[in-house]
Amino acid sequence: MRDDADRSAAMTVAPSTSPQRLLTWLRLGGTALLDLLFPPRCPGCGRVGDLFCQNCRTQVEWIPPAVCDRCGRPTAHAGLCDDCRGRSSSLDGIVAAVVFAGPLREAIHSLKYGNNRALAGALADYMTTAWRRHNHTVDCIVPVPLHVSRQAERGYNQAALLAQAIGPALGLPVNEKLVARHKATRQQALLSTAERRANVKDAFSCQGTATGLRIVLVDDVCTTGSTLESCATALRAAGAANIWALTLARARWLPGQPAPDAV
């Protein structure tokens, strides 16, 4: 069926059209046809025709502005929360945009496990808005990498898709090669806080030098922050000057409370 559409599109093109223009036409025609055959469906409510519908967007809960300078969780007082005080970290701080709940949780699930790559742009908008509320100066964006085996299985890295959308919006280059995940870790969502830390310990390595670089790590969800911390440790060892993290969502978890279990 797609071949028929491609053929009919080809027949409507004037003979003088350049091959490049013809390819563009075919590509656009193919995308339109795919949309017609498989229209987007909102991951929050199933509504047909919307990537992420307006009704579901109104249910997205922003992280309130008063947060801990380090872990980014809501706190009643300025500076560091009680959990972060007296604890060292390789991260300068974590900026999370919205709460990992409701339709947004479904949207992330669809981006991550449902091959719904088209959602990345809409979800990255929350991240650029959250990042602009802060005055952190950075040189580049580094998405948290997947292990090669997981990336091969999934076909893409959702953190890299988000980073590719954020980069142009913030005018920052994206470096997908700087950090590699050389240890095939278990899924963090299934583990306790202590297990999460052990699971990702020494999982990352910096490919080359990061001397003096001011970096923002990008990931989809942050729960305890163990993955970001491990990634930041590798970058810090390679000489990075500042390492911030920007995540789309953060599991609901207040300082002083036990860490949430599965997300």
Ligand SMILES: [Zn+2]
């Ligand atoms: Zn919806």
Ligand SMILES: [Zn+2]
């Ligand atoms: Zn904190």
